[in-house]
Amino acid sequence: MGQRGQHNLVLANMGTPVSTALALWTLSFWQPAELPRLTLRLAIVPFLIVWGLLTFVLEGPSSFSSVADPVASLVGLGAAAFTLVARSRSTEGPLHLRDWFWVIGGMVLFFGTATMLQPLSALLIGDAPQLVVRAYEVKSVLDVVAFLAIARGVTCPAAT
Numbered sequence: 823m824g825q826r827g828q829h830n831l832v833l834a835n836m837g838t839p840v841s842t843a844l845a846l847w848t849l850s851f852w853q854p855a856e857l858p859r860l861t862l863r864l865a866i867v868p869f870l871i872v873w874g875l876l877t878f879v880l881e882g883p884s885s886f887s888s889v890a891d892p893v894a895s896l897v898g899l900g901a902a903a904f905t906l907v908a909r910s911r912s913t914e915g916p917l918h919l920r921d922w923f924w925v926i927g928g929m930v931l932f933f934g935t936a937t938m939l940q941p942l943s944a945l946l947i948g949d950a951p952q953l954v955v956r957a958y959e960v961k962s963v964l965d966v967v968a969f970l971a972i973a974r975g976v977t978c979p980a981a982t
Contacts, residue, residue, distance in 0.1 A: 835877065835887060835890075835891065838873070838887075838890075838891050838894045839869075839870055839873045839874070839894060842869065842873075842894045842895075842897055842898045843866045843869065843870060845898050845901065845902070845929060845933075846862050846863070846865060846866050846869065846897070846898070846901055847862070847863065847866065849862055849901050849902060849905045849926070849929075850862035850863045852905050852909060852922050852926065853905060853908060854908055854909060854911075854912040855908075858904070858905075858908060862901055865897075865901075869894070869897055872893065873890050873893065873894055876889050876890035876893060877890040887940045887941075887944070888940060888941045888944040888945075891936070891940040892937050892938070892940055892941055895933045895934075895936040895937040895940075896933075896937055898929065898932075898933035898936075899930060899933035899934050899937060902926050902929040902930045902933055903930055905922075905926050906923070906926045906927065906930060909922055909923070909926070910923075919978065920975075920978065921975045921976070921978035921979075922975065923975065924971045924972065924974040924975030924978060925971070925972050925975035925976065926975075927971050927975075928967075928968040928969060928970075928971035928972035928975065929968070929972070931964060931967060931968040931971065932964075932965060932968040932969075935961050935964045935965070935968075936961070939957060939958070939961050942954070942957055943957065943958075
């Protein structure tokens with residue numbers, strides 16, 4: 823699509839609410855208490871509504887998002903960081919041996935870098951498209967690190 827001059831961001835922009843909602847649902851299972859677990863699950867519907875309004879009313883789904891996708895990434899980052907701190911406070915022993923530590927740490931890195939990518943791309947695409955390409959390359963490297971951390975967590979023995 824890009825070679826034909828067509829916008830190809832629609833698929834990526836539509837994947838954002840789905841992946842963020844799934845991340846909230848997943849993180850809810852790692853909450854050490856019932857109230858944060860319920861809060862993360864109940865936050866999914868308002869998040870989807872706000873994201874939809876920001877995308878379809880304010881921006882449009884076929885261009886770089888300067889508001890909706892960063893909001894989605896901030897929601898994911900906030901939920902992951904909260905979960906990491908909450909689990910860390912209630913866990914004894916070394917954290918680097920815990921599966922959730924690596925998975926949630928990878929999510930923090932993924933959502934943290936995703937927060938800046940879309941606004942930066944929207945800002946620079948007209949004047950400096952090469953910087954946008956460089957930003958995506960750096961983000962890709964950081965995504966690999968984040969996914970390696972998640973893979974490390976998946977290979978840790980689960981607590982019984």
